[in-house]
Amino acid sequence: MQKSDIANSGDYEQKNQFLNDPKIRSILYQILTILMIGLLGYYLFSNTVQNLRRQSIATGFDFFDKEASFEIGESLISYSAADSYGKALFVGVLNTLKVAFIGIILTVILGTFLGIARLSSNWLISRLAAVYIEVTQDIPVLLQLFFWYSFFYDVLPSPREALEPVTGVFISNRGLVFAVPEPHPAYKYVAAAFIIGCAAAWLLRRWAKKRQERTGQIFPVFISSTAIIIGLPFLTWLFSGAPHKMSIPELSGFNFQGGINVSPEFGALLLGLIIYTASFVAEIVRAGIQAISRGQTEAAMSVGLRRGQILNLVILPQALRVIIPPLTSQMLNLTKNSSLAVAIGFPDFVSVASTTINQTGQAIEGVTLIMVVYLCFSLLTSMFMNWYNKKMALVER
Amino acid sequence: MDKSGKNNIQSEGLKAPVVRISAFQWIKTNLFNGVFNSILTILTLIFLYKVVPPFVKWAFIDSLWFSTAQACRDGDGACWSVVSSNIRFIMFGFYPHELHWRPLLAMIIMVCLLVYTKNRNHWKKSLVYIWAAGLVIMGFLMKGGLFGLANVESDQWGGLPLTIMLSVFGMVAAYPLGIILALGRRSKMPTVRTVCIIYIELIRGVPLISLLFMSAVLFPLFLPEGITINKIIRAQAAIIMFTAAYIAEVVRGGLQAITRGQYEAAESLGLNYVQKMRLIILPQALKIVIPPTVGILISAFKDTSLVVIIALYEILKTTRTTLSDPAWMGFSPEAYIFVALIYFVCCYSMSNYSRRLERELHS
Numbered sequence: 164m165q166k167s168d169i170a171n172s173g174d175y176e177q178k179n180q181f182l183n184d185p186k187i188r189s190i191l192y193q194i195l196t197i198l199m200i201g202l203l204g205y206y207l208f209s210n211t212v213q214n215l216r217r218q219s220i221a222t223g224f225d226f227f228d229k230e231a232s233f234e235i236g237e238s239l240i241s242y243s244a245a246d247s248y249g250k251a252l253f254v255g256v257l258n259t260l261k262v263a264f265i266g267i268i269l270t271v272i273l274g275t276f277l278g279i280a281r282l283s284s285n286w287l288i289s290r291l292a293a294v295y296i297e298v299t300q301d302i303p304v305l306l307q308l309f310f311w312y313s314f315f316y317d318v319l320p321s322p323r324e325a326l327e328p329v330t331g332v333f334i335s336n337r338g339l340v341f342a343v344p345e346p347h348p349a350y351k352y353v354a355a356a357f358i359i360g361c362a363a364a365w366l367l368r369r370w371a372k373k374r375q376e377r378t379g380q381i382f383p384v385f386i387s388s389t390a391i392i393i394g395l396p397f398l399t400w401l402f403s404g405a406p407h408k409m410s411i412p413e414l415s416g417f418n419f420q421g422g423i424n425v426s427p428e429f430g431a432l433l434l435g436l437i438i439y440t441a442s443f444v445a446e447i448v449r450a451g452i453q454a455i456s457r458g459q460t461e462a463a464m465s466v467g468l469r470r471g472q473i474l475n476l477v478i479l480p481q482a483l484r485v486i487i488p489p490l491t492s493q494m495l496n497l498t499k500n501s502s503l504a505v506a507i508g509f510p511d512f513v514s515v516a517s518t519t520i521n522q523t524g525q526a527i528e529g530v531t532l533i534m535v536v537y538l539c540f541s542l543l544t545s546m547f548m549n550w551y552n553k554k555m556a557l558v559e560r
Numbered sequence: 561m562d563k564s565g566k567n568n569i570q571s572e573g574l575k576a577p578v579v580r581i582s583a584f585q586w587i588k589t590n591l592f593n594g595v596f597n598s599i600l601t602i603l604t605l606i607f608l609y610k611v612v613p614p615f616v617k618w619a620f621i622d623s624l625w626f627s628t629a630q631a632c633r634d635g636d637g638a639c640w641s642v643v644s645s646n647i648r649f650i651m652f653g654f655y656p657h658e659l660h661w662r663p664l665l666a667m668i669i670m671v672c673l674l675v676y677t678k679n680r681n682h683w684k685k686s687l688v689y690i691w692a693a694g695l696v697i698m699g700f701l702m703k704g705g706l707f708g709l710a711n712v713e714s715d716q717w718g719g720l721p722l723t724i725m726l727s728v729f730g731m732v733a734a735y736p737l738g739i740i741l742a743l744g745r746r747s748k749m750p751t752v753r754t755v756c757i758i759y760i761e762l763i764r765g766v767p768l769i770s771l772l773f774m775s776a777v778l779f780p781l782f783l784p785e786g787i788t789i790n791k792i793i794r795a796q797a798a799i800i801m802f803t804a805a806y807i808a809e810v811v812r813g814g815l816q817a818i819t820r821g822q823y824e825a826a827e828s829l830g831l832n833y834v835q836k837m838r839l840i841i842l843p844q845a846l847k848i849v850i851p852p853t854v855g856i857l858i859s860a861f862k863d864t865s866l867v868v869i870i871a872l873y874e875i876l877k878t879t880r881t882t883l884s885d886p887a888w889m890g891f892s893p894e895a896y897i898f899v900a901l902i903y904f905v906c907c908y909s910m911s912n913y914s915r916r917l918e919r920e921l922h923s
Contacts (some may be wrong), residue, residue: 313892541765
């Protein structure tokens, strides 16, 4: 009502009001933003097109099918220099995932251990953990990678004088070699049995939970599922002939033959990433445990729960709600930091992509690929996070 | 003032009774309470006994501090000479030898600025001007070219001053950008919000190294023919872009912590958007996020080490160059320990300060 009064009161006010109307202003600002970004984009794009034409650099992703003609030091799938760039890049992605996967598992184990040690009532242990956390957090991860890499090359002896801390494990400047069981068809069945065992344990858990809800009877889920998961593969192994021949590394010439070899590059990368990230995980775990007040434990005790049940039913569900979100972001950090492999020569995705850029000269495609791949990792992680947060959200009235 | 006085009285009232315990009792309660802890303590002591004395012997007793590389190769201990013989190259890179006092002075100015800023009584508007003047003087000392100081091109900059400048200038330039991005992300205008969200999430989703690659190989393509920008400036731009996204998220956290009432009160006073933000919201929000901002400064400081990969001569690269000299090859643990010590001292003092600040601001 009042608005229309003002609007009628004169030309000047009408104009003024037009510009002061929040809606119109917001539209104006938005048009301005789009225009500015569009202009900037157009400017960069036209420059780039001109530069590319001048330097006669090809565009597009045609190089995917061309022969890569560079070797990759280690690969999960068979790869040779005659394969295409596309395959080389895929090898790189697999290597990045390998580092991330093994790294994350070991980091969580070490980090949890350190986080608990930090809270230990033992003064010596908690002090040592604190020193570890403080020191490794404050040294750049790249420096740590260089340090471990130089440790492999400058400090460790040659394979001839390799250290053997445990029988069958050799550490030298060619990396770490350890004995593994020799390939045998029985191991395939064992792996299958393990997967079946896990599925069976999961079904058992569901059934036990339902039965408990219905009848109140408790089924010893933990013991029985452990028995299934360990016992089933063991029985399979036993019945398929119990193969126990080991492939033991032996020195021949300048290097070891047999066993599994962890290259110095991979070893240094993994060591650096784990040691660095574990200290952040330790802080997260500590905060998560401290977030649960002592009253929760006491309340659970007074309800009559056993120690294992208290941990499983009361403490962990609450602590994990605090721990998991920052933990996933640390895992993502580890994955992103694994791109530093390029500095010590481990063929991860960034390293393969940068070789591709150097050979084809197609920098735009190369850098875009790097960004897209890592964005996919982040998007997958944040999708998982959203799903988890929804699942774990406090149920409030 | 008033507050701290009140706290004192409170804490005096709550003070626990003083209990004197003997050293033996302390050891018993802290190291040997229970079987498990006793075993743990003994195992740890054995581990320390195995590790610490050999390390001390290597690092301090058998070590050589100011010797030739040959003497080092004959000895058993640590060869700190690799650092002491090359200290000027490690610290300043290819900066002209006779002009090393300039980056040194610049670093001293920086340390003085940081020490001055530490004191919360100095947090006034004048501090901003002091910092601006300090940074200009530092840049001038590094670059020269005026008042009779010889000009030093920025591709000759290197070592620790480069590390510090990349992180501090990056932080200073990224802060306003981060605030704008944070405000944009909370804006009611859908396009502005979308643009800001895309930028922040894109940058946070990729590793810094991909941005540095971008600065090394893509930025030259973006510019019109004939215009070239120095490599250091390009790397600096990448670091600013990267840091801004993280600052934006921290500032957004601060903005979210301000209650609706503050916004409404500012609006009811008739303040427009800029006034509302500048006078009411941001001063409160930024105060909340000071401790996490120091955290970002620490990670920016650590992350500048990544410019090694695009071959800028910051402290890690100068160290590696020293180590690739045949005379000093093989002494990398010593050199890396030295650089690690520099990083540790810087980051530890910053993180310690941030923790203290958090406590002080919290109470």
